[in-house]
Amino acid sequence: MIALSGLLPSRGSSARTLNGVCLLMIGGALLALIGADIQLYSVDPWQELSRIGLGLLQPGWRDFPTLLEAVGQTVAFALLAVALAAPLGLLLATVFHWLPVRLLCAALRSVHELFWGLIFMQLYGLSATTGLLAILVPFTGVFAKVFAEIFEQQSPEPARTVPPAAGGLKRHLYTLIPQSWPALVSYTRYRFECALRSSAILGFIGLPTLGFHLETAFKQGQYSEAGALLWAFLLLIASIRFWLRPRLIPLYLLAALWLLPETIGFSNGGYLWQFISSDIWPAAVRAGEWGAALDWYAMMFNEQLWPGLVQTLLLTQIALVLSGVVVLATYPFASRALAGPVLRWPGRFLLLVLRSTPEMVLAFVFLLLFGPSGLPAVLALALHNGGLIAFLVANDSDAERNGPHARPDDPKGLMRYAYIETPRRFPALLALLFYRWEVILRESAIMGILGIATLGFYIDSAFEEIRYDRAFLLIAVTALLNMLVDSLSRRLRRLARSDRAGLLSRRH
Amino acid sequence: MSFLRRFLALALLLPALARADTFVFTAIPDEDESRLQQRFGKVADYLSDRLGVEVQYIPVKSYAAAITAFRNNQVQLAWFGGLSGVQARRLVPGSEALAQGYEDQFFKTYFIAHASAGVEPADQLSDSLRGKTFTFGSKGSTSGRLMPEFHLREQFGEAPQKIFSRVGFSGDHSRTIAQVQSGAYQIGAVNYSVWESELAQGKIDPDKVRVIWTTPSYPDYQWTIRGDVDGRFGDGFKERVRRAMLELNDPELLASFPRQRFVPASNSDYAPIEATAKAIGLLDD
Numbered sequence: 001m002i003a004l005s006g007l008l009p010s011r012g013s014s015a016r017t018l019n020g021v022c023l024l025m026i027g028g029a030l031l032a033l034i035g036a037d038i039q040l041y042s043v044d045p046w047q048e049l050s051r052i053g054l055g056l057l058q059p060g061w062r063d064f065p066t067l068l069e070a071v072g073q074t075v076a077f078a079l080l081a082v083a084l085a086a087p088l089g090l091l092l093a094t095v096f097h098w099l100p101v102r103l104l105c106a107a108l109r110s111v112h113e114l115f116w117g118l119i120f121m122q123l124y125g126l127s128a129t130t131g132l133l134a135i136l137v138p139f140t141g142v143f144a145k146v147f148a149e150i151f152e153q154q155s156p157e158p159a160r161t162v163p164p165a166a167g168g169l170k171r172h173l174y175t176l177i178p179q180s181w182p183a184l185v186s187y188t189r190y191r192f193e194c195a196l197r198s199s200a201i202l203g204f205i206g207l208p209t210l211g212f213h214l215e216t217a218f219k220q221g222q223y224s225e226a227g228a229l230l231w232a233f234l235l236l237i238a239s240i241r242f243w244l245r246p247r248l249i250p251l252y253l254l255a256a257l258w259l260l261p262e263t264i265g266f267s268n269g270g271y272l273w274q275f276i277s278s279d280i281w282p283a284a285v286r287a288g289e290w291g292a293a294l295d296w297y298a299m300m301f302n303e304q305l306w307p308g309l310v311q312t313l314l315l316t317q318i319a320l321v322l323s324g325v326v327v328l329a330t331y332p333f334a335s336r337a338l339a340g341p342v343l344r345w346p347g348r349f350l351l352l353v354l355r356s357t358p359e360m361v362l363a364f365v366f367l368l369l370f371g372p373s374g375l376p377a378v379l380a381l382a383l384h385n386g387g388l389i390a391f392l393v394a395n396d397s398d399a400e401r402n403g404p405h406a407r408p409d410d411p412k413g414l415m416r417y418a419y420i421e422t423p424r425r426f427p428a429l430l431a432l433l434f435y436r437w438e439v440i441l442r443e444s445a446i447m448g449i450l451g452i453a454t455l456g457f458y459i460d461s462a463f464e465e466i467r468y469d470r471a472f473l474l475i476a477v478t479a480l481l482n483m484l485v486d487s488l489s490r491r492l493r494r495l496a497r498s499d500r501a502g503l504l505s506r507r508h
Numbered sequence: 509m510s511f512l513r514r515f516l517a518l519a520l521l522l523p524a525l526a527r528a529d530t531f532v533f534t535a536i537p538d539e540d541e542s543r544l545q546q547r548f549g550k551v552a553d554y555l556s557d558r559l560g561v562e563v564q565y566i567p568v569k570s571y572a573a574a575i576t577a578f579r580n581n582q583v584q585l586a587w588f589g590g591l592s593g594v595q596a597r598r599l600v601p602g603s604e605a606l607a608q609g610y611e612d613q614f615f616k617t618y619f620i621a622h623a624s625a626g627v628e629p630a631d632q633l634s635d636s637l638r639g640k641t642f643t644f645g646s647k648g649s650t651s652g653r654l655m656p657e658f659h660l661r662e663q664f665g666e667a668p669q670k671i672f673s674r675v676g677f678s679g680d681h682s683r684t685i686a687q688v689q690s691g692a693y694q695i696g697a698v699n700y701s702v703w704e705s706e707l708a709q710g711k712i713d714p715d716k717v718r719v720i721w722t723t724p725s726y727p728d729y730q731w732t733i734r735g736d737v738d739g740r741f742g743d744g745f746k747e748r749v750r751r752a753m754l755e756l757n758d759p760e761l762l763a764s765f766p767r768q769r770f771v772p773a774s775n776s777d778y779a780p781i782e783a784t785a786k787a788i789g790l791l792d793d
Contacts, residue, residue, distance in 0.1 A: 041641065041691070041692070042624075042691065043690055043691040043692050044622075044624070044690055044691040044716065045690040045691070045692065047689070047690065047713070047716075048686055048689070048690045049690075063543070118572075121573060121576055122576055122580070125576070125577060125580055125582040126566060126568065126573065126577060126582065203569075204569065205569055205570070205573060206567070206568050206569040206570070206573050208567075212567075212569070215569065216541045216542055216544075217542070219541065219679065219680040219682060219683055220540060220541060220542060220680075220682050221682050221683075221686055221711070222542060225542070264530070264532055264564050264566050264582075265530050265531075265532035265564060265566070265582055265583065265584075271580050283792070364683075367687070367692050368687070368690050368692050371641070371691070371692050371693075372641055372643070372674050372676050372692060372693060373674070450676060451641070451643070451674040451675050451676030451677070460647070461647055463572050464570065464571065464572045464646075464647040464648040465595075465647070465648070465790055466572060466575055466576075466595050466599065467792075
């Protein structure tokens with residue numbers, strides 16, 4: 001992780017603008033509370049919850065080789081996908097000033113890995129190709145954007161020494177890439193952790209990663225097996241820095257190739273054209289009946305797009321603000337300056353659990369506690385994303401602890417939290433929250449079990465009903481919405497004046 | 509060789525090249541999805557013995573994934589639910605329902621309720637259900653979605669979302685039971701055989717959750733095979749698969765499904781399912 005010492009309120013971050021943005025967001029969330037589908041039901045969850053708790057405390061796995069294999073394949077997918085996506089993203093970042101590239105990357109980013117997986121499954125079956133592409137494609141979009149932002153933060157001076165005729169690629173090769181190398185590497189490392197999560201989650205749609213077994217165990221109520229899988233995943237994430245050594249990476253890549261699951265019995269490669277030309281268009285459009293096609297689009301708008309859009313935006317807004325609250329409440333417990341060198345470990349562990357437990361699992365537990373409504377969804381999203389941002393914020397705090405701004409008479413405890421750490425972290429925190437906005441939007445697909453009809457819910461239904469025309473339209477609209485939110489959050493970030501080097505490179 | 513194949517998959521040049529002579533099948537049982545690979549690996553061995561070709565099993569996670577694999581010929585044979593079988597056969601002309609479980613000839617769905625919901629068992633769904641919270645199973649399930657939705661619409665003349673204050677999709681029959689038992693949802697619709705087996709295992713507390721209505725019977729799970737297998741594996745292959753299924757009598761293998769034995773089935777057995785799916789708008793005409 002890079003030090004964030006460049007980021008200081010004194011660099012022009014006006015407290016007034018920051019407060020304005022915050023008030024706007026909180027006001028939006030309060031308004032959303034009125035319209036959102038949030039309700040409490042009286043429930044009787046203790047029998048089920050105690051079984052879950054017992055499972056977590058007494059994890060058990062009958063079949064150790066399968067567990068190891070699942071861990072290996074989770075790592076293999078993540079490693080190979082990042083190894084391919086990072087250079088591709090870097091290449092795209094060098095031409096990021098070109099609008100079509102920016103739009104393409106935004107479109108790639110805006111579709112959830114799970115939906116990419118379902119799309120590629122139509123083309124490549126259940127195969128390693130599907131799994132790799134499902135991570136690789138959206139990650140390339142993210143890498144391109146973040147790398148381009150890192151380049152923007154670099155001093156333009158060295159680039160001026162390159163002859164104007166040399167062209168963009170050379171300018172990047174000789175100046176911008178070397179200048180920003182530490183930031184690029186650090187972001188790629190962080191992104192690898194995200195890829196591990198994505199890889200695990202892809203098991204939910206059938207790839208043989210940890211999520212495959214986790215979903216089964218959880219669904220069947222075999223909580224001690226689910227517990228074992230969750231612990232294995234936590235351990236994997238927590239230990240990244242011990243095993244991901246730069247020198248070992250080529251070795252790991254070879255091992256990953258060898259570990260990828262073998263594709264069984266797939267022989268239809270000529271399916272792509274049918275998918276693009278026929279499957280994803282409604283029957284009326286294919287037949288050229290424009291009146292009927294219009295009816296179809298109107299039906300989709302009235303029954304799924306509009307209601308889904310409203311619910312998605314309302315819940316996202318509440319989840320976003322609540323994530324901020326979670327960050328403010330948890331990060332001090334994981335920071336060395338506030339919690340101390342020893343006591344921060346329980347805090348760090350909490351954040352590890354929050355950011356590594358799939359939202360689906362969190363949402364299920366809250367569903368048992370509070371009954372079906374938007375509440376479990378909002379809590380699950382807020383805890384997961386809040387945990388992730390708090391982890392990054394705590395890391396920033398640690399990185400800066402002995403930096404140039406440290407003074408021997410800095411206060412301690414609550415005073416330090418209120419007057420030093422939080423104000424210094426706040427612009428970065430806000431920027432990270434805005435970055436997560438689009439992620440929260442994408443992740444609203446988990447809400448089917450809660451009976452909340454978000455856009456993700458309808459996309460999932462369309463795939464289940466083998467109605468790719470609907471899925472395509474819904475995904476296209478979600479992608480547009482994501483692009484909008486993305487540009488809005490970029491503006492808000494500028495408002496918050498947090499567009500400084502370093503912290504931008506820590507986005508998920 | 510396999511290293512090279514993986515590399516090709518990685519290079520995204522081709523969908524991995526298939527071994528043309530391998531007969532591949534998939535199955536999602538309606539209960540106990542654990543250790544699928546081991547359990548269905550044994551079914552693959554049995555089929556391989558009977559058919560004289562290499563047979564492999566691929567585990568999948570959802571009906572949609574199973575249908576996709578069947579459609580693009582990654583698998584040639586699948587153990588589908590009633591609805592997913594109909595969907596798959598519509599997408600792959602020439603494909604055929606071969607055999608169903610003995611129990612699948614008269615499958616049922618139970619409507620279950622939490623004790624605090626105050627709904628009494630009855631001969632039909634009553635107005636006391638109105639305004640309660642309700643959960644289906646998986647979106648593509650016959651017993652957890654299609655049939656209960658059909659009967660709700662028939663009884664109330666309205667969409668479930670209008671009858672109940674909230675309609676969820678638990679994703680799985682075991683989850684439906686857990687969610688109704690915990691009171692998270694007041695009412696649920698569940699595959700009768702999963703209910704019976706969880707009841708027998710003592711996972712259900714009869715003081716908390718009970719059956720309030722049983723649907724009339726309908727046909728459910730079946731083996732469906734692609735129409736082009738005879739061309740690929742030799743004349744009469746389809747019939748040999750059918751015979752292998754009907755003559756399967758090893759209790760250990762049957763327990764994976766879990767069914768007593770398999771009996772003949774045909775596409776027309778599932779016409780009522782197709783009509784029902786069209787009636788509630790899950791299938792287009």
